[in-house]
Amino acid sequence: AIGNLAGGIAHDFNNLLQIIHGYTEIMIMKKDKTHPDYQKLIEVKQTAQRATDLTKQLLTFSRKVESVMKPADLNHEIRQIHKLLERTLPHVINMELKLSDDLHSINADKSQLGQIIMNLGVNARDAMPNGGTMRIETRNEVIEEKSPETPEDFRLGPGIYAVLSISDTGIGMTRDSMDHIFEPFYTTKEVGKGTGLGLAIIYGIVTSHNGHISCTSEVGKGTTFDIYFPVFQKLLNA
Ligand SMILES: Nc1ncnc2c1ncn2[C@@H]1O[C@H](COP(=O)(O)OP(=O)(O)O)[C@@H](O)[C@H]1O
Ligand SMILES: [Mg+2]
Missing domain, CATH: 3.30.565.10 (Histidine kinase-like ATPase, C-terminal domain)
Structure with a gap:
C-alpha cells in the first residue's frame, strides 16, 4: 500500500518540483552574483534537486510490479x-x-x-x-x-x-x-x-x-x- 501511494504522489510531486526548479533557474540567470538573494536562490535550486532525487527513489520503491x-x-x-x-x-x-x-x-x-x-x-x-x-x-x-x-x-x-x-x-x-x-x-x-x-x-x-x-x-x-x-x-x- 505504501508503494502505490508513494508512486502516485511521487509522480505529481516530481512535476511540481520541475516548476520550482525551472523558475528558480530563471531568477538565478537574471541576477548578478553579488545580489543579496543570489545565494538563497542557489539554495532553493539545490534543495529542489535533492527533493527530485528523493522522489526518484520513491518511484523505485513503488515499482515492485515491474520486476x-x-x-x-x-x-x-x-x-x-x-x-x-x-x-x-x-x-x-x-x-x-x-x-x-x-x-x-x-x-x-x-x-x-x-x-x-x-x-x-x-x-x-x-x-x-x-x-x-x-x-x-x-x-x-x-x-x-x-x-x-x-x-x-x-x-x-x-x-x-x-x-x-x-x-x-x-x-x-x-x-x-x-x-x-x-x-x-x-x-x-x-x-x-x-x-x-x-x-x-x-x-x-x-x-x-x-x-x-x-x-x-x-x-x-x-x-x-x-x-x-x-x-x-x-x-x-x-
Ligand atoms: N551496516 C549498517 N551498520 C549500521 N547501521 C546501519 C547499517 N545499515 C543500516 N543501518 C541503519 O539503518 C538506517 C536505515 O538504513 P537505510 O534504509 O539504508 O537508510 P539510509 O542509509 O538512507 O539512512 C541507517 O540510517 C542506519 O541507522
Ligand atoms: Mg542506505
Whole structure:
C-alpha cells in the first residue's frame, strides 16, 4: 500500500518540483552574483534537486510490479556490483568476497538484485567512517522444519536457499535502532546524506522474491545482513 501511494504522489510531486526548479533557474540567470538573494536562490535550486532525487527513489520503491523474474546467478551480480563498489569505496575499507562455487540459481530480477547489493554496500561503507572490512559472502543453506531455536520472526518454510550475506566491521546498531531499520524514512544519517529508504526498498524486493532478510548487529563491532532466496526450481516435463 505504501508503494502505490508513494508512486502516485511521487509522480505529481516530481512535476511540481520541475516548476520550482525551472523558475528558480530563471531568477538565478537574471541576477548578478553579488545580489543579496543570489545565494538563497542557489539554495532553493539545490534543495529542489535533492527533493527530485528523493522522489526518484520513491518511484523505485513503488515499482515492485515491474520486476522481471528470471533464473539468476547471485555470484555474477555480486561480481558486477563489486567492481562498482571498489571504485567508490575509500581505501581504508577492505573488500572481501567469499562466493560459494556451487551456489544454486535463484529466480530473480537482476536489476533489483543489483539494487540490494549496492544499497547494503553503501550502508556498510557509511557504517565504517574510520575504515574496516566489508565482506560479501554467498552460500547454499537448507532450512529444516521450524525448531524451538528458530527466531520468531523467521518466516521461511523448509527448503533450499541461496544466501547473500553482507557484513561490516562498523559502528553497529542498538536493539532499538534495529527495530526500525526497515521502516521507510527511518534514518540516523544527516539531512542530505540518508533518506531512510534503502532498507525499506530492499525489504520490498526481498519479499517480492519470496525471500527473507535478517540482521544481526552489535554496537562498536559491526553488522551482518543475511538475505535468503528460494533456489530456482526447474520445471519438470509433465
Ligand atoms: N551496516 C549498517 N551498520 C549500521 N547501521 C546501519 C547499517 N545499515 C543500516 N543501518 C541503519 O539503518 C538506517 C536505515 O538504513 P537505510 O534504509 O539504508 O537508510 P539510509 O542509509 O538512507 O539512512 C541507517 O540510517 C542506519 O541507522
Ligand atoms: Mg542506505
